[in-house]
Amino acid sequence: MNNEVYFIGVDVGSGSVRAALVNDKGHVLKTSVKELQTWKPKVDYYEQSSNNVWECCVFVIKNVIVNVNVANIKGIGFDATCSLVALDKNGNPLAVSDSNNNEQNIIMWMDHRAQVEADIINKTNHEILKYVGGKVSLEMEMPKLLWLKKHLSTKWSEFGHFFDLPDFLTWKATGSLSRSLCSLVCKWNYECSVDGKHGWNMSYLSKIGLDDLAENNFEKIGNKVLMPGEKCGGLTVEVANTLGLRPGTPVATSIIDAHAGGLGMIGSHGEGIDKNMSSRLGLICGTSTCHMAVNENPILVQGIWGPYFSAMVPNMWLNEAGQSASGMLLDYIISSHPAGVKLLKVHNTGDVRNHLRGLLVKMANSHGLNDVSLLTKEFHVWPDFHGNRSPLADPNMRGMIVGLSINDSEENLALLYLATLQGLSYGTRHIIDALTKAGYQPFKSLLICGGITKDPLFVQIQADTVGLPILKPHEKDSVLVGSAILGACASLYFNTVKDAIENMGGTAEVIHPNLNIKTFHDKKYAVFLQMFQDQLKYRTIMD
CATH class of the missing domain: 3.30.420.40 (ATPase, nucleotide binding domain)
Structure with a gap:
């Protein structure tokens, strides 16, 4: 060394x-x-x-x-x-x-x-x-x-x-x-x-x-x-x-930490994936999730922060969207459920999530389903338990769950966990829709890093929901790579920040979407959009 x-x-x-x-x-x-x-x-x-x-x-x-x-x-x-x-x-x-x-x-x-x-x-x-x-x-x-x-x-x-x-x-x-x-x-x-x-x-x-x-x-x-x-x-x-x-x-x-994650990922190489920075949406998934998009031109997007000049990549305009609670929400879903309370007494959160994934596979097999996502046909979650950062920009939005029953089993928790993963993924799709409607060209891939990405089901559902491949860097700490890239730039070891990004971006695993269940996710996404409209109606009635 x-x-x-x-x-x-x-x-x-x-x-x-x-x-x-x-x-x-x-x-x-x-x-x-x-x-x-x-x-x-x-x-x-x-x-x-x-x-x-x-x-x-x-x-x-x-x-x-x-x-x-x-x-x-x-x-x-x-x-x-x-x-x-x-x-x-x-x-x-x-x-x-x-x-x-x-x-x-x-x-x-x-x-x-x-x-x-x-x-x-x-x-x-x-x-x-x-x-x-x-x-x-x-x-x-x-x-x-x-x-x-x-x-x-x-x-x-x-x-x-x-x-x-x-x-x-x-x-x-x-x-x-x-x-x-x-x-x-x-x-x-x-x-x-x-x-x-x-x-x-x-x-x-x-x-x-x-x-x-x-x-x-x-x-x-x-x-x-x-x-x-x-x-x-x-x-x-x-x-x-x-x-x-x-x-x-x-x-x-x-x-900012999320921007470091975006910087550390945006130069990642994935086989067959377009390397144009503007064709990639970066997701930095931790306590909250930040969605980072860069463009050579400034694009104003209602409900999404930016455009910010040179805030992440020099001389490019950044739009920043996000979800105020993602990892924090998944932890809460588990710890607030009776079955989750019992599981957490003997397992850490990561092991509980592994256990729930295994349960979902068994449940899907027993119902003759070829994808676990199909288990939540009648279970829907609007995930804004801590308000909506993007694209509604409404901190007064609250979480919603449809499909509750008197059931405190581990299987019920597994379904709720799965529906929450899906709700977070539909939130990403909601953000993508806002960006493309405002003038972004259709994205060709997603980049993803952060604590929640240790759950392969979360990553796969994100890909399936938006119908795009996901690049998951082989280097596990994209945020730390991003801050180290800054240190490399300050030392003048590389000529430009873009050179540092190119040389230090590394390679990535490519997770392809399962397009066979796109229709199912389209239907659930329609329910997702209806849920926030319903919440606004309830507000109007009560006001």
Whole structure:
């Protein structure tokens, strides 16, 4: 290993921090993981600690460089969830709720406290909202900042810096206050528009009551903006000594975690599959699922975020859709069912899912069915238990289940699990329909990575539902590969980001759709679309 060139990729997810040692071919050689602490002080509140996050980063980085010649480590890239970090004027953590525990200084992406503030912002109908599908999400940063200003008004003046979590990490590593264009355009309503406007939009900040963020040249929210992968600085002497790395080791401008997954996958090679980036839709499937599409031209899509310039691939426009709960929803479906409660007492979640897949095969065989999906003819799930991110952009949508009976058996849980997998897949089809209706050319393949993809049934149903082949990278950690690609770019080892993507993208397994059950899925998709129309009718009746 001594003659190889290495890059470190660091991924801060919702529940853990991971690091990887990656070579210049995109192969992950070593990984380390450390669980994060999360507080849930109230319903829909999710908070973390920036100190805890950074301590976990230090732990995993030190683990992956054991017995490695650090002179061969040429660059570091960070990605993280799009959570809001609050610091005081001295750069110390400052509490983001009335708990007054300053360790709890991160409002997580999945925190839904800022519903009222998101509604206030959306009622302005400001022109900049067209870049977030017409509506700002309560998961984004401006509603959360407005919430802090309203609910912690006596502390508002004490806040010195607000970071998106990926940018906080590069600041900790280098001392640079620069921000990533990725985080700002995707989550902060920073303007990088089709007509060349670039910067904070003062009319927007004034209209939503946050114009005081412009003080001292936008010091609190950033005034130096760099492209993902651009060198933002080198490791400080103090941090380098703590990590056991060389001072000055190049650190890349960061990226959001899902975008790192998209970056790590989009160059994957699959036999017989078109390599044109615009023909591929990337799915990054974890606690939530993000759907990433890139195009050479900007395309506005109602209910879908973007177009964002250079937010994932340089000089291409990104549209970002997603589902607020996917892995989290599947865990809930299992843990809230009587049979699931019993199974989880003796098995971990992965083993329970394996068990349910085996049950479904037995059930399909006993009914003479050639595909397990056919078991759910009368079982339907609308999966928005945590609201709809795309393409309805309605956080008030709720989950729906049709086909319940007085049945607490494992077989009943298996059917519910299967119907939920299908519901999530129909959500992907719903997103694809919105993208193509708005102007995307028909997609030719899907790219897929993340925790849920360990379930082969989930991957196969996604393929069957949309009738397209899926590329599943042989390298299991596409998100970490993506952040390592950034580190490679910052080190100038490759000439361009696209060169890095091409060289480090790796190969992928191709999962082909079973077109024999396309008609069945078409019918279930029609039911799926009817279910949300019915939910809107119920709202109207009750209002």
